[in-house]
């Protein structure tokens with residue numbers, strides 16, 4: 320019955336794409352303003368690293384929220400992509416959600432589940448917007464310094480560009496997670512992609528000249544090594560556990 324319910328919904332409806340991108344841009348605005356206000360007199364390297372640190376922090380929150388999405392069984396709270404029944408938020412999909420919830424009160428589509436799923440998407444779009452900005456600023460400052468002085472303290476931004484490509488791929492896997500109805504291999508790749516994204520954001524923070532070692536945050540080199548190496552044995556357990564081990568009751 321629940322599968323029948325989902326099969327009546329078309330998987331892709333691009334109508335809300337522009338407004339979702341706008342929501343992501345608005346979410347990114349807060350961190351950007353904060354970094355700009357705090358570091359406007361700092362060096363380009365400091366500004367870029369501060370923005371990267373904030374992006375890493377939000378990406379970590381996004382990963383936690385992704386786990387929450389999975390553990391509450393909210394992955395199909397909105398069974399189409401990129402919006403919710405073709406709307407920017409579950410507010411516009413009240414009728415469809417109510418109908419699905421009446422049919423199956425504990426099914427995949429309920430109002431709280433729809434909000435959890437959409438919040439995950441909003442956060443992901445915000446993180447994507449921050450990484451786009453980080454890439455643009457990295458290239459701008461790197462090119463500017465090279466033109467002015469012939470050399471630069473900034474690293475060549477290849478890793479930041481790769482991170483931008485990666486977050487798009489990760490978003491595509493997020494879409495497939497929904498449209499392929501939580502197919503286990505796709506959910507696993509989505510999780511692996513998230514871990515790789517965290518590493519890509521972490522690495523330049525822990526290895527940049529003039530930043531590592533003395534950083535006040537958890538991303539300094541020693542914290543990275545102390546924090547990540549002992550947890551590595553647990554990663555396969557998280558990755559390969561059954562995709563829907565816990566049936567949430569929301």
Ligand code: HEM
Pocket residue numbers: 378381382383384385386387388389390392393394395400401436439440443444446447486489490491492493494496497501506507509510512513516562563
């Ligand atoms: C930067 C982008 C993203 C990151 C870092 C991210 C990260 C995650 C993580 C870590 C999980 C938990 C996976 C697990 O515990 O196995 C998750 C779950 C999920 N994500 Fe994402 N995600 C991103 C973007 C997206 C997007 C754009 C969508 C959909 C349009 C999406 C849809 C989902 C869904 C449906 C689940 C739940 C899967 C389930 O119920 O089994 N994600 N995400």
